[in-house]
Amino acid sequence: MAEILDYHATGDGFELRYGSRVVVRHSASCPAVVIARGAPAVTMLRGNFRIEDAPSDERALVAWRRVEGGIAFDGALLAWDDSVLTVTATDLDFDRLYVRFHAEPGEAVWGGGEQMSYLALNGRRFPMWTSEPGVGRDKATELTRAMDADGMAGGDYWTTNYPQPTFLTSRWLAVHLDASCYSVLDFTDPAAHRVEVWANTARFELFAAPGSKPLVSRLSDRFGRQPPLPDWAIEGAIVGLKSGATSFDRLDRFVAAGAAVSGLWCEDWAGIRETSFGRRLFWDWQVGARSEARYPGLESRIGDLAARGIRFLAYANPYLSTDADLFEEAREGGHFCLRPSSDEVYLVDFGEFDCGVVDFTRAETRDWFAERILGREMLDRGIMGWMADFGEYLPTDVRLADGSDPMEAHNRWPVLWAAVNAAALASRGKTGDALFFMRAGFSGVQAHCPLLWAGDQSVDFTRHDGIGTVITAALSAGLVGNAYSHSDCGGYTSLLGNVRSEELMQRWCELAAFAPVMRSHEGNRPDDNLQYDSSDELLACFAFWSRVHAALAPYVRALCGEAALSGLPLQRPLFLEYPDDPSLFAVQDQYLYGPDLMVAPVIEEGAVARTVVLPGAGDWRHLWTGRDFAPGVHAIEAPLGRPPVFYRPESAHAALFAQFAQGNLP
Known part of the structure; x- marks a missing residue:
């Protein structure tokens, strides 16, 4: 029988109970x-x-x-x-x-x-x-x-x-x-x-619910269930490059180095602009003169990649710069948010260029963006995925087409943006095949967005903005119905002399291999930072971990099937599988990848060992050596290239995991 709210008098106050759980307790001393x-x-x-x-x-x-x-x-x-x-x-x-x-x-x-x-x-x-x-x-x-x-x-x-x-x-x-x-x-x-x-x-x-997993499933039922990830997204890495036409030649170096490559992501497909923040994109989401200058013959190149089993991915966001060719088309179509007391387009400063905000409260505008940009300019040209960026910038003093209060609409904006992207995929029959990923969200985004990414981490090991935050991001988002998350492998934000180190690049690869999608990013200042093709050593590192990621695809596919049925995330806090152990409630620097893999990434600079919690009753087997460890807290050696990862020997996928200790990676 479903639990319901019930009233109980208590002296000078009352309680509201949800089944046996007290939800509200009111008294004169504690209103x-x-x-x-x-x-x-x-x-x-x-x-x-x-x-x-x-x-x-x-x-x-x-x-x-x-x-x-x-x-x-x-x-x-x-x-x-x-x-x-x-x-x-x-x-x-x-x-x-x-x-x-x-x-x-x-x-x-x-x-x-x-x-x-x-x-x-x-x-x-x-x-x-x-x-x-x-x-x-x-x-x-x-x-x-x-x-x-x-x-x-x-x-x-x-x-x-x-x-x-x-x-x-x-x-619970x-x-x-x-x-x-x-x-x-x-x-x-x-x-x-x-x-x-x-x-x-x-x-x-x-x-x-009677436990942690049923509760998370109930929340997934409430907010929406993502489709399973496409096979290509989990069977290789997506290489992020943004150097124009030379990106294709650079991709060949990754392939020659033995990388398992499923996608080439060129966020600069529509052109670039240089700013003091770094190399930014030209916010005009179409194949035009700027796109042709940067990527000559793009459609043909996309077709050539597809013949090799490599998808081409791009970038879009819900804003258009004032110097974009699409800006006038959008203005004439009434597709922008307006100033509060005039019919002028409301412009937002995005850092040395201004943009109009596409007004998604208007049905005609949602349809226009999904069809005109995401459909005709991207999907119809063979683009099979993109970063659906931003969604957080709606000002609180704009005038919206539906008359709603922008203070109320602001948090809804990422959900509207996600719905536009999902509609574009559905219009071309590409749901579950093409893939967009978002950083912005709010309640209900789960029903539309198939994949999160953790945003723009700094290129460092810092506690609140570095590599470790992508673990916390995946675990917290997963509890409220987001099954799939990943990050910019290598980090993104490089400012005030903060640049990538080889160690950071290697450690991020180790982490990214054990996420549903592995995707690299050149960052906001690519010329100032190491890239994965900056040296043979880094290229070999990325290639190795891309093969690890690809080798895990049968296990990840099974987890996707579970997520489709139950809404359970692939990356899980330890307490999700072991809800009776309060010592696990705050653990956020390691995670379960499904029920059978324990991943403890190294997220401290210079560390060559780390403490790992192995919960439950049975042994855990070290992925790289095959050695068994009893449940408990262990100090585990973790040199570069060997992050602490363990699996359950009784797992149905134990034979797959055993190949890592045997050195049988493809």
């Missing part, structure tokens, strides 16, 4: 609901936001009475129906709600969408607002301080491309705020899970 009037101030610069509030007339609602269908406070109504809890301020002038959900002592909490810094959210607050994550993301570092001084661009531990106001707890309970407005998940009080909502009404959906 469940607080209301206030907000006074927001929002500043945006190139996708970085400063959001402040000065709430007034704050009221903790103490007195209450039972009414039909809910609880009436002096100033708010709390109502419930089965698994939905709704809180409404009865005075429309109050537009801030603070709802206090009950927390048990020691209860762990996760979620918040794709979080980069912390898997377990306890002790911190997390604003839910899609934005640039920032460069550095640690206020104690010189890099973050310098970026803050230059355009508010340093970020913090909570800034993310993909927030989602959903949290899960170790009572999940709470989802069904709203796109600005909100905050606040776990600083160990006795309460507090949700701040910038609205007059908040609708919360509740989910419960």
